[in-house]
Amino acid sequence: MAQFLEALVNGISLGSLYAIIALGYSMVYGIAKMLNFAHGDVIMVGGFAVFILMVSNGWQPLLAVIAAMFICTVLGMLIERLAYKPLRGAPSLAVLITAIGVSYFLQNAAQLLWGANPKFFTILDYGNLTVHIGDSQFNISIGKLLSVAVSVAIMVGLSLFTGKTRIGKSMRAVSEDRGAAQLMGINVNATIAITFAIGSALAAVAGAMLVGVYGVQLSPTTGAMPGIKAFTAAVFGGIGSIPGAMIGGILIGLIEILVGTFVSTDLKDALTFAVLIVMLVAKPTGLLGKPMREKV
Amino acid sequence: MSTKTKNMLTTLLTLGMTALAFLLCQLAIVNDWSWMTSTLKGQLVNICAWIIMAVSLNLVVGISGELSLGHAGFMSLGAFSAIIVGSWLKRGMGMESGELRFVIAALSAVLVAGIGGFLIGIPVLRLKGDYLAIVTLAFGQIISNVLRLLYVTVDTDTGSLAMALKIGSGTPKLPGKDIIKGAQGASRMPQDATFVIGFILVMLTLLIVLNLNNSRSGRAIRAIRDNRIAAEAMGLRVTKYKLMAFVTGSALAGLAGALYGLNQSSLQATFFEYNKSIEVLVYVVLGGIGNIWGSIISATTLTILPEMLRSFSEYRMLIYAIVLILVMLATNNPVIKGWFRMVSGRISDRRNRKTGKKEARP
Numbered sequence: 001m002a003q004f005l006e007a008l009v010n011g012i013s014l015g016s017l018y019a020i021i022a023l024g025y026s027m028v029y030g031i032a033k034m035l036n037f038a039h040g041d042v043i044m045v046g047g048f049a050v051f052i053l054m055v056s057n058g059w060q061p062l063l064a065v066i067a068a069m070f071i072c073t074v075l076g077m078l079i080e081r082l083a084y085k086p087l088r089g090a091p092s093l094a095v096l097i098t099a100i101g102v103s104y105f106l107q108n109a110a111q112l113l114w115g116a117n118p119k120f121f122t123i124l125d126y127g128n129l130t131v132h133i134g135d136s137q138f139n140i141s142i143g144k145l146l147s148v149a150v151s152v153a154i155m156v157g158l159s160l161f162t163g164k165t166r167i168g169k170s171m172r173a174v175s176e177d178r179g180a181a182q183l184m185g186i187n188v189n190a191t192i193a194i195t196f197a198i199g200s201a202l203a204a205v206a207g208a209m210l211v212g213v214y215g216v217q218l219s220p221t222t223g224a225m226p227g228i229k230a231f232t233a234a235v236f237g238g239i240g241s242i243p244g245a246m247i248g249g250i251l252i253g254l255i256e257i258l259v260g261t262f263v264s265t266d267l268k269d270a271l272t273f274a275v276l277i278v279m280l281v282a283k284p285t286g287l288l289g290k291p292m293r294e295k296v
Numbered sequence: 297m298s299t300k301t302k303n304m305l306t307t308l309l310t311l312g313m314t315a316l317a318f319l320l321c322q323l324a325i326v327n328d329w330s331w332m333t334s335t336l337k338g339q340l341v342n343i344c345a346w347i348i349m350a351v352s353l354n355l356v357v358g359i360s361g362e363l364s365l366g367h368a369g370f371m372s373l374g375a376f377s378a379i380i381v382g383s384w385l386k387r388g389m390g391m392e393s394g395e396l397r398f399v400i401a402a403l404s405a406v407l408v409a410g411i412g413g414f415l416i417g418i419p420v421l422r423l424k425g426d427y428l429a430i431v432t433l434a435f436g437q438i439i440s441n442v443l444r445l446l447y448v449t450v451d452t453d454t455g456s457l458a459m460a461l462k463i464g465s466g467t468p469k470l471p472g473k474d475i476i477k478g479a480q481g482a483s484r485m486p487q488d489a490t491f492v493i494g495f496i497l498v499m500l501t502l503l504i505v506l507n508l509n510n511s512r513s514g515r516a517i518r519a520i521r522d523n524r525i526a527a528e529a530m531g532l533r534v535t536k537y538k539l540m541a542f543v544t545g546s547a548l549a550g551l552a553g554a555l556y557g558l559n560q561s562s563l564q565a566t567f568f569e570y571n572k573s574i575e576v577l578v579y580v581v582l583g584g585i586g587n588i589w590g591s592i593i594s595a596t597t598l599t600i601l602p603e604m605l606r607s608f609s610e611y612r613m614l615i616y617a618i619v620l621i622l623v624m625l626a627t628n629n630p631v632i633k634g635w636f637r638m639v640s641g642r643i644s645d646r647r648n649r650k651t652g653k654k655e656a657r658p
Binding site: 033038087091094096104112152228232239270 | 357363367385419423424426427429430431433434438441442444445462463464484530544571574577578581582585610611613614616617618620623624625628629630631
């Protein structure tokens with residue numbers, strides 16, 4: 001029982017981290033209709049930014065994370081402007097390959113700048129919360145609980161932002177129908193740039209939490225695997241849908257931890273992906289994805 | 297000229313040019329020409345393997361129009377089955393002839409990868425677009441994950457094989473000598489692949505893919521790619537033709553895996569993760585989707601390029617990334633494309649004026 005509860009809490013906290021990353025994928029997909037393969041590497045850059053500011057320069061953790069968000073926002077908009085914007089209207093595969101090129105670029109630039117030796121740092125380190133149930137007990141790191149709170153705050157904020165504000169509405173309009181949105185006087189290019197900015201800022205938060213709270217070692221390829229998992233989560237929830245990305249992220253995190261705890265640690269990746277496949281074959285557009293209409 | 301003769305000419309031309317390139321390489325090896333450096337010589341078999349990978353992925357992505365991100369998974373199925381069979385034949389059965397060992401190992405690799413492609417293709421091909429891409433990626437990861445837990449040994453006296461999948465803690469204890477050792481991968485396999493074998497397999501792959509493309513089935517596959525609903529309305533069985541392209545593609549990827557696996561001294565399952573699938577996709581897209589020739593050239597160039605950039609030492613992969621982005625921008629940006637069209641249009645205008653020909657331009 002205690003073991004199950006511990007796995008449940010850990011799963012939800014890992015899942016909320018995936019959800020933040022998945023939001024970046026899903027928003028960009030919904031609005032720019034592209035798979036931004038470089039998103040995972042923006043997470044890595046965010047991690048390094050926090051590391052350099054906090055560990056090497058002695059900044060306050062909170063300040064370092066905010067600065068990293070700013071750095072990643074600029075980076076994300078720069079990538080969009082230089083690599084993706086010139087390809088607007090090009091075949092989607094060409095954009096995909098360009099995104100892969102950007103991903104290679106970021107990984108190799110990080111390797112040159114910061115080396116391949118794994119690095120560590122901790123944020124939100126406030127010890128453990130011990131919960132007693134009858135005779136058994138389990139520990140939850142308070143940092144992980146706080147990171148769940150941060151993730152939930154981000155999700156609520158983002159839902160309000162896309163639902164209520166003017167920019168959020170234009171984002172939804174562009175994702176619905178780019179051509180019609182443009183005719184209604186929405187600046188499509190600016191909207192796409194803002195989407196990239198938000199996604200990249202979220203990636204910086206995710207990078208800081210991935211290394212600082214979850215203890216993943218920081219190296220140039222740190223972002224790749226969480227990126228792929230989060231991408232899976234975005235598809236699981238229905239890519240392009242913001243609530244879908246949140247639910248997908250939390251479910252993928254839960255499945256991963258539960259399988260790792262109760263079935264086999266070695267097989268957790270395989271079984272997580274297997275669940276995704278079963279899910280997609282049963283419901284080909286993901287949990288909350290809209291069915292695609294085909295014109296004849 | 298009828299389409300049939302034209303297609304046949306293209307096939308012959310492709311095969312002829314490949315044979316010519318092979319002869320040139322052989323001449324360079326025999327005469328010790330300076331451009332055939334020892335690193336390039338070591339890469340020749342791998343280049344053949346990547347050409348087969350690119351051409352077979354082009355069949356799936358270009359001709360059948362399904363974005364697959366798990367192609368390296370089929371390659372790893374092929375590589376590991378070939379390694380198991382090849383090692384068994386050499387160390388268990390004591391078979392002397394390397395060529396014969398390779399043929400049997402490659403056949404089993406094709407069989408395993410083909411069956412894998414069939415089993416995976418049935419659920420995958422129900423999906424479309426990016427969803428299909430992510431499911432193929434997921435299958436690739438699953439294959440790599442499971443192969444990472446695989447232990448295979450051979451008893452060198454009796455020739456019997458033993459296999460185990462590591463689940464839970466503790467490594468499985470099997471009798472005999474190791475062939476594949478879980479995460480450490482395969483080692484001490486027979487390195488039976490040669491450049492001549494590689495060349496023959498490339499020709500075989502080209503023959504299969506070009507013939508399929510020009511056949512009745514190939515036209516059906518392309519019709520389904522261009523308009524699934526219209527093709528279905530014409531009475532084409534969508535699943536059958538899609539599966540045909542997918543299974544052929546995966547079987548050929550298995551062949552490439554056999555060639556690659558039996559050329560290495562050691563090989564880990566993690567080598568074939570989604571990064572490798574994406575690398576092959578880069579070959580295909582850079583060479584031109586649906587263009588077999590382009591796949592051959594880009595697979596060759598991009599395999600050699602990191603070696604050629606060795607003088608830039610640590611900057612080489614950075615340069616590789618920049619080259620990749622710039623090429624994609626240059627070939628797909630509407631402005632740059634328009635500029636190229638304008639320049640080439642002017643040249644042909646001038647030529648037409650000289651010859652007095654008039655050509656309608658769109």
